[in-house]
Amino acid sequence: MDVSSPQNGSIVGFFRGRGFDDKNIHDMFKKCKRLQGAENERASENWDYLKSIGIEERKLPSVVLKCPRILTLGLNEKLVPMVQCLTTLAKKPSEVALVITKFPHILSHSVEEKLCPLLAFFEVLGVPETQLGKLLFLNPRLISYSIELKLTQIVDFLASLGLNKEGMIGKVLLKNPFIMGYSVDKRLRPTSEFLKSIGLTELDLQRMAVNYPEVLCRDVEKILRPNCTFIKTCGFGDRQVATLVAGYPPILIKSIRNSLEPRIRFLVEVMGRNINEVVDYPDFFRHGLKKRLELRQRLLRRKNVGCSLTEMLECNQKKFSDKFDLNNKLI
Structure with missing residues (x-):
């Protein structure tokens, strides 16, 4: 022009x-x-x-x-x-300016034709009225998706996983509203099929969808399969891999170099433990290496105390100190 x-x-x-x-x-x-x-x-x-x-x-x-x-x-x-409608959905007035700055296209849509039907759609899925604003402000692009051609497909897919009890799909959406932007055929279904192929049950997939829906959104070939391969090279068998993933699904999306590898090395070389111990406590991979693992290992070694990974990690600092008589001395 x-x-x-x-x-x-x-x-x-x-x-x-x-x-x-x-x-x-x-x-x-x-x-x-x-x-x-x-x-x-x-x-x-x-x-x-x-x-x-x-x-x-x-x-x-x-x-x-x-x-x-x-x-x-x-x-x-x-x-x-x-703007008036968005204001009624916001917890704070400043949220409206923030969401428009993030996705200004939201202003080009009709309140009656797009926003109201969208909010009603999410309410039917079990999203509480008080949480509708949170959902939209986290992912304002939701207003640009067709309910019939896009959103309904995602809902049908989640229902096919067994998330058909009242409110369950709403919980998934609140946990990760960005899941609504992915393609069922190109991303969500291939991911769920891969997870089944490594041994996850329907119940495992349901728990993953509700608690860690971001795992369902990741690419199989770029992220999930490489992580799965790395876990196996550490010495875990197929059943153990399934147990680890079911117990702590983000193990499949964490960085191999910056997260998984350093923790496995610390477990074996510093803690002197067998890798099989994490099969009983997959949440081992959730804990920070320096703030939790190294600190507690150092304290236990100083006291010459032996314990399981669960006993070591599944409590807050105060309970940990009380349990092993550390008198709250954390350094």
């Missing part, structure tokens, strides 16, 4: 006056055809309104670059109703 065109002169002047360069202006015209012949007065009015609801002026150019269409929308017809 020729930014020097007389037809676009007024709105181009508006942009230049707010610090946009010609490249940005050109990109916005290319992204939003409605800017052609857009009214300077409306753009100024919308810009000022966005400032008035708490969006910092230094962040406004970024917001408009993401969604230039918001400067062409009717203030009272589109922007104000959506």
Whole structure:
């Protein structure tokens, strides 16, 4: 688009006056055809309104670059109703400005045609009314998904895992609302099939979906399989791998180099334990290496005390100190 065109002169002047360069202006015209012949007065009015609801002026150019269409929308017809509705969902007024900054396209959707049906859809799935705002503010892109063509497919997939009791799917969505953005055929189903292939039961998958839905969202070939292969190379058999994954699913998505490998090395070389001990306590991989494992190992060695991994790790610092008579001396 020729930014020097007389037809676009007024709105181009508006942009230049707010610090946009010609490249940005050109990109916005290319992204939003409605800017052609857009009214300077409306753009100024919308810009000022966005400032008035708490969006910092230094962040406004970024917001408009993401969604230039918001400067062409009717203030009272589109922007104000959506902001008012979002305000009723927010815990704090500042959340509205934050969610718009994060995903300005939310303002281009209709309250009646998109937002209200979406909220009703999630309520039916068991998301409490008081938590609807949390769900939307965590992943505002939800408003851009089709209920019929996209969201219903995800719900059907989760139900196929056995999450058909009242409220269970709602719990999954609150735990990880980003799961709704993935493809069932390209990501979620292949992941669930891989997890079944390594020995996880339907009940294991249900527990994973409710407590660690992020594992279901990861790519099999790039993340899950390499982690599974690494675990096996450490000496764990197939059944033990299934037990580890079922007991602590994030073991499949943690960094091999920065998380799994250092912990296995510490377990064997420093703690002098057999790797099979973690099969009885998969949560071993959840604990911080320096803040929990190294510290407690050092204290136990100082007292010359032996114990299981569960006894060592499954309690807070005070209970740990009391149990082994450490008198709360943690260094």
